[in-house]
Amino acid sequence: MKEVDQSVSLSLCADIAWVPLVQSLVEQGAPVFGLDQNKTLRLVMAVEEIVAHLANTAPGTRIQLNLKPGGWHVLADFAFTADPSELWAMTIAARSDTFVPEGMDHLGLLLASCMVDGFTVHLEGEVVHLALRQDLTYLPASPGKAKPVRQRGELAIDSSPEPALIKLACLRSLEFYPSFKLHQAFSMPGKAADMVAKGDLSMAVALDGVGALMGMICWHVSSDQSIGFFGPYVFAGGEKTASGLTDHLIHCIARTRAMGLFSELATDDLPMGAFESLGHFDLIQPKGKKLCREVWYRHLGEDMGASVWAHPSMVNFLEKCYDQQVLMRDIRQTDGLGERLPRRSVFSAILRPEAGEVTLLPMVTGEDAKECVALHVETLNRKNFSNIFFKLDLAHGWQASLGGVLMETGFKPRLVLPYGGKSDVVVFQHV
Known part of the structure; x- marks a missing residue:
């Protein structure tokens, strides 16, 4: 049986007057998708802050909001046209910056990021796609002591x-x-x-x-x-x-x-x-x-070759990896040549607190990329994340150009995942 699309959508302009309508949509819709009262209220607060932020920074822009059930989570998926670097306050390293005069206007974004279990940002042309994820509530496991099992019969x-x-x-x-x-x-x-x-x-x-x-x-x-x-x-x-x-x-x-x-x-x-x-x-x-x-x-299949982007500082490493893996790649070099960039960078973080691990992914690369990377490392070390990784998809020149910044801030390229993203993904580790 084909799965029924239960998502609900709302199209509105960025105006503070519409916040109650957005609140009502999430408050009434999220419980239908399985969220309990506490999780629903947190998602309501996060969505409210996003709309209020856009009303302040991009008044009148059109907002498309889709509330979607994910089986084990609920997504509040936004699409709008605005400066993506304005979302910098949602990153894990923004906590201290939001309390300086410039950052006070972005406290709502900080609150939104703290209220949800995860978020992603990506660009399609000039359209920003921001998805807030709120997981359903589950009971943690209580494992016992491992007991040996004796096999009986065929596997x-x-x-x-x-x-x-x-x-x-x-x-x-x-x-x-x-x-x-x-x-x-x-x-x-x-x-x-x-x-x-x-x-x-x-x-x-x-x-x-x-x-x-x-x-x-x-x-x-x-x-x-x-x-x-x-x-x-x-x-x-x-x-x-x-x-x-x-x-x-x-x-x-x-x-x-x-x-x-x-x-x-x-x-x-x-x-x-x-x-x-x-x-x-x-x-x-x-x-x-x-x-x-x-x-x-x-x-798993015949490699027909591909073209990838790379910062000049990464080329020798990539050539060695591709030679070892016997992969045909046309490596095109890219570096900043003074082109206009967003003022602020935005990185997402995938956390594994139990292992002290975090993987950073670029969402927006801005003029402050080097400072932003360094601030993330400082913040994560302070939070006892000893294993910090950064992934770049070499299908995108804007991501590959970050390679030089990463190597200047203490990251070392460790390996290449063939076809790990839209193209190959290079994984850096902070050393």
Whole structure:
């Protein structure tokens, strides 16, 4: 049965007089999509602040607001034409700047970013798309002590596990593996089950002859041409379980248009013979222990070559990576030549507090890019994020041009994810 589109839309001009209407839309609509009262009120406040900000900074501009159910979250999706750099106060490093005279007018944006569970910004021509995400409320897992399981009968792979089995697999993974090896949703098994039901996460489990859970692997679409996976998580059966789950994953992905399969969080149980190493990250754990995390990759189709952008300081690194991966790439150099840029930069942050990790993504590159990067690093270090990454999609010259700024502020290019975004993605780590 085709899924019914339950989203609701509102088109209005940026005027403070329309704030009550926007409040009413979210207050009445979000509970229909599953948000509880507290989460709904927080989303109402965030949406109100966005409209009020636009009424102040871009009065009269048209605003398209779509309220959408996401299965495990609710999205308030804005589209408008305005200066995107005005959204700088929503970034994680803006907390101190908002209390200077220039920043006081942007306190509403700071409040909006604090009220929601996440947000994204991207540009399509002159149109700014801002999406506020509010997750549904889920109970955290209470895993017990890992107990060994004895396999009985032949191993079988279930590619469509029921919700109860998904939740059990999450609990088992919490029992058998440290948190930095796990998808964040595993700590809330109900959320993971809803993500699978929505199609934002795929999962397969291994069962023995009597239906006992032997292991699990999961994956998600990282881009139109690449798949990121987690695992395999083995609870019993050793190499046979790991190989069965990995082979099933490769078989499923081979039927898609994806060009590459890479590990975001591969476990030590991954059969390495089926993958090649793209490089590694040096991770600092909460108690100061250092770990080496290898990133594994498998190419799935014939590479026809591509053109990518690169800052001149990145060219040697990219040429070495492409030579090792035997990928044909036309590297076009780009750097700032005095062209006009937005005054402020906007970066988003994907946080993993349990592992002290954060990944920064550029949304708007402004004149203050170097200062903004440095401020983000300072802020994140102060918040005990010891592992700071930055991803650039080389399909976009404006993103690639940030490479020089990143290397000047202590970042080092670590590896390239082929087809990790619209094109290849280079991953930097702050060292």
